[in-house]
Structures are given as C-alpha cells and as structure tokens.
Amino acid sequence: MKKTPLEAWIRQRVQPAGEEMLRRRLLASYQLEKLRETVSYVRQFNPFYRELLHGAGEVTNLEAFTALPFTTPADLQTQGMRMLCTPLDQIERIVTLQSSGTTGPGKRVFFTREDLESTVEFFRHGMATMVEAGATVVIFLPGERPDSVGDLLAKALTQIGVTPVVFGPVRDVAAARAEILKHPGCCLVGIPTQMLSVARSEAAGAIAPGFVHSVLLSTDYVSRAIEAELERLWGCRVFTHYGLTETGLGGGVECAAGEGYHLREADLYAEIVHPVSGRPMADGEEGEVVFTTLTRKGMPLVRYRTGDRAMMLTAPCPCGTVLRRLGRVKGRIEFEVPLHMGMTVSMTDLDEALFPISGLLDFTASVAQAGGRDQLHLSLQVSSGDEERVARKALAALLHAEPVARLFREKALSVGSITFDHRGWFTSGVGKRRIADRRTGCAYLEKRAGFHMPKFGMASPA
Numbered sequence: 001m002k003k004t005p006l007e008a009w010i011r012q013r014v015q016p017a018g019e020e021m022l023r024r025r026l027l028a029s030y031q032l033e034k035l036r037e038t039v040s041y042v043r044q045f046n047p048f049y050r051e052l053l054h055g056a057g058e059v060t061n062l063e064a065f066t067a068l069p070f071t072t073p074a075d076l077q078t079q080g081m082r083m084l085c086t087p088l089d090q091i092e093r094i095v096t097l098q099s100s101g102t103t104g105p106g107k108r109v110f111f112t113r114e115d116l117e118s119t120v121e122f123f124r125h126g127m128a129t130m131v132e133a134g135a136t137v138v139i140f141l142p143g144e145r146p147d148s149v150g151d152l153l154a155k156a157l158t159q160i161g162v163t164p165v166v167f168g169p170v171r172d173v174a175a176a177r178a179e180i181l182k183h184p185g186c187c188l189v190g191i192p193t194q195m196l197s198v199a200r201s202e203a204a205g206a207i208a209p210g211f212v213h214s215v216l217l218s219t220d221y222v223s224r225a226i227e228a229e230l231e232r233l234w235g236c237r238v239f240t241h242y243g244l245t246e247t248g249l250g251g252g253v254e255c256a257a258g259e260g261y262h263l264r265e266a267d268l269y270a271e272i273v274h275p276v277s278g279r280p281m282a283d284g285e286e287g288e289v290v291f292t293t294l295t296r297k298g299m300p301l302v303r304y305r306t307g308d309r310a311m312m313l314t315a316p317c318p319c320g321t322v323l324r325r326l327g328r329v330k331g332r333i334e335f336e337v338p339l340h341m342g343m344t345v346s347m348t349d350l351d352e353a354l355f356p357i358s359g360l361l362d363f364t365a366s367v368a369q370a371g372g373r374d375q376l377h378l379s380l381q382v383s384s385g386d387e388e389r390v391a392r393k394a395l396a397a398l399l400h401a402e403p404v405a406r407l408f409r410e411k412a413l414s415v416g417s418i419t420f421d422h423r424g425w426f427t428s429g430v431g432k433r434r435i436a437d438r439r440t441g442c443a444y445l446e447k448r449a450g451f452h453m454p455k456f457g458m459a460s461p462a
Contacts, residue, residue: 004255004262005128007321009121013266024322031269034294035065042300045085048075049302066271066280070290071304076107076246084110086298092116093147095245109245112298116147119248122264123156126253130214130239133161136183140167140176140190141219149249153189170194173201180207189216192226193433197361199233202383209235216241216253220432221331221348225355242329246304247291252326257318260325267295270326271303272312275333283312288333289326307332335434337367339374339412345404347433353401354378357393359386366436368416374439375416382420391418 011022014030036059042049052069059065081088092113096106131137137157143150143166154164165183169191170176176198180186188195195215199207212234217227218241227238242261243251247268252261263270272287273280281287289308293300309332313325331348338344350365362381367374376398382390398415399408407413 001319002129002256003319004317004321004323005125006122006253006255006262006264007323009125010264010266010323022322027265027322031265031294032059032062032065035059035062035269035292038292038294038300039065039068039302042085042302046083046300048079048082053302066303068303070278071301073107073305073307076109077105080105080108081110083299085300086112091298097245107246110299111147111248111296115248115296115298116152118267118295119250120152120156120159122248122250122267123153124159126241126250126264127153127157127162127216128160129253129255130216130237131157131160131162131187135185135187135213136163136165137187137189138165138167138179138183140170140188140194143168152249170198173198177201177207180212184211185213187214187216188212189218191219192217192222193220193362195230196226196355197381199230200359200361200383207234209233212236214239218243221329221351223348223351223355224328225352229355240328242326244306246301246306248293248296251291255317255319255321259317260313260327261329262317262321262323263326265323267293269294270312270324272310273305275309281311284314286311286330289329307334309333332432332434335432337435337437339367339407341410341412343407343410343412345376345407345413345435347435349404350435353397353404354394357390357397359383359390360394364433364436366438367413368438370416373414374412375414377416377438378418379421380418381422384422387420391420394418 007022010027011019015022015026039053039059043053052071056068057064076083084091090112091110093111093116095109097109127137139150139153141150141153142148143154145151150166150168154166157164165179167176167179180188180198195217214237215230215234216239222240227240230236230238239254239258240261241251241253243249250264251268252263254260255262269292271280271290272285273290275288286309289306289310290303291306292302292304309330311327313327317323317325331346336344336346345367347365354360354363359382360380361383364379366377368377369375378394380390380394395415395418397404399405408415
C-alpha cells in the first residue's frame, strides 16, 4: 500500500536534510517549538491574544500549552481585526462565515499570500494519493473567486500536471453529469449530498461503473452510507477530507487505507478535549477537535475550538506512516438536538440510517413538540415517482436502524410527518446540514405522536 504523500512533504519541512524517514520524536519536537513560537508571536503582535494570554505561563512543554485558554468562534465574530498579526495591506483574502441560524456578525478569517500558498502545498501533496500527472479533476466546489477553495485546489493540481476543471457546486444535476462525461477516468471533488444526487438521479444514468476513477468528498460530514453508495454505483474509490476555513481550508485527508485523516502536522497541532470541561482526552477517546496553527502569519489561532466531534486513532495506519490520524468526524456537537432522558439526535445519525435507501437524494429534518412529545419531521428529495417506497423505507429505517431506533424505542422521540420536495436544495458548501429545532412552536408542523404511519405529501423544505 502506498504511504500517504503527506509524510514526505512534512519530513522535508521538519527534519534535517539527509534524513530518509520521518521520525515521530523529531516531529513532536518540531511541533512543540512551533507552539512556543506561535504563542510568542501572537503575544507580540496580536492585541486579542495579548489580553487573552496575559498572566499565562510560558510554553515549556505540552502540559503548559494545554493550560492556555481556548479561542472560540465567538472570538472571531467579535474581535475582528484585533486578531490580526500583520498590517491589513498584507492580507490577501478575507473570508466571512455566517453560521446557520445566527443573525450577528459573521466570523472573519484573514489570510496572507504565504498562508494561502501553504494550503496550496497541502492540496498538492494530499491529492497525489488519488490522482497522477495527466489526470483530470472536476471540482464541484466554490471556485469562481480568486483564492477560493476551488481556485486554490486548481492551482495545486496544475503544479502536479493534473488538469483541473472548476465546475462549482451542483445547481443542475444534468449539467454536472454532462461535465463528468467529458472526462473519462476523471476524479471528482465535491460535497457529499451533491455527489450522491448526481450518482442516484435519473439524469446520471449514463455514468457507467468505472467511468469515474475516484471521488474526494469534503465541506461537510461524510456518512459511510454515502461513501459506500458512490463506490457501489460508480465502481470507484472514495476518499474524504476534513478541514475548515479556520484551518486554512485544508486540514487532513485520507490515504489509500481510507482509515482516518492524516493531518498537515507541520502547519497544525490538533488536540481532542472534553466538550464541557475542556480537559485533554487521550487518544482513542471521543471529544471536541481543537487545533492551533503553527505557521500562519496573518491570523494565527491558538487552541481554537472547532465544535466538531472526533477522536485521535491509536493504531498505526496500514499505509505505514508515522503521522497521527484523526478519526472520522461525526458532525458538530452544537448541532446535536437534546431530547428527554439525556438523549440526543443528530444529522449524523439520520444520515447513516436514511442514505442507504435507494432513490433518496437528500433530506432536511426538524424536531417539533406536539402533545408534550418531541417529534421528528422529514422532508425528502427523491427520484421522481419513487415517493411512497422511499417514505416507507425511511419510516422503517427510523424504527429499526441503530442508534436512531433506540430514540423511538425508548420514546425519547416519535415520528411526525414525512413530506417531499422536488425542487431540491442548493448547497453552497459553506453551511453545514443540521436538524432544525422547532420546539418553540411552528404552526405548519402537524400534531402527530406515536409510531403511526406518517402522512405522505408535499411540503417546502424545513
């Protein structure tokens, strides 16, 4: 099995010339030194961190580092340019992120040209896992703006002799299919639910198994159900990427083993902490992903809480690398909807239960309350003429697929309505799919309870 190409890239950056193998000890030493440098840098040049870290001890070891306070998404919203370490005229790109359901100022993330080039380097080496020189990659991500994620990926691919085709997010499935059919043996990069819609829609029927060489899924949680379905329908390898705008758009990518994300460890230091107490979690224990940038110049981040749930894997990767692996991210902790008896329901759980159903292209979900009980309502996007079969399969999946089934079995949740929408939902790739919590009261939700067969009909997306 081919070792992740990220290792050779990282080795060149962290070890003395002439060393043929990356040594974990030297990488750990490099990261500690970069943590010291980053903390010193932000204390000197960053007004926000100068205040936040006032009185904090020096970073003499990792224990001292993990005693430092966290940075939160709210800090990015409220502090703005106080989080900059460079003059504004050195900033090449500013990305504003508006969180779903919020009305306040968006999070602003600032990048210098050097910061962006570092991401291009990560993309260049990470993509070498799935493509070689002479290949074509069709990019179904935002790429119309200079230095957008699609544009940076295109630049990286050009550097390794791969032809990029920046299509953008899928607004028209037929147009996306037509573009794919222009490039036999291509690699696709896209948003999970959009790639599933292309693969399952009637308009995509001409894409024969083996026509697509590989697929890289990114921007949102990737369910195993979607991954398995793309591999079945297209007969290709599916890889996944984890990253946030805050990580510099690139964070970690799977290798040929497909068992966890290898991180760009020369640029990022990752931790897993308890979501409530903030205490560090051991490898193999699930918690919240926290990262610190190690080389960023414009807007470094120290102990930034992502809100994503995952764990560091303990076993060595089958590819043979010494790089750490972040396990599959299970979605945003804040998106988990609380129910009775301390239980929760998340989009992650619903994805794994529902996406194995053939004919289902996408769905939205909401939780409302009726008769003193929490009800789950679904709005499904399905292949034409397949509504009743998919709806019955969806109901069966809710009641029998774990861990969702336990919520209904123990009466923490009941089935509300299952409706349909044929317009589809355009996804820009910025917002995350989440369950809408309607329990403050919405008139259009039906007052149904228990495990009765839901009403099948038409409705607007929740």
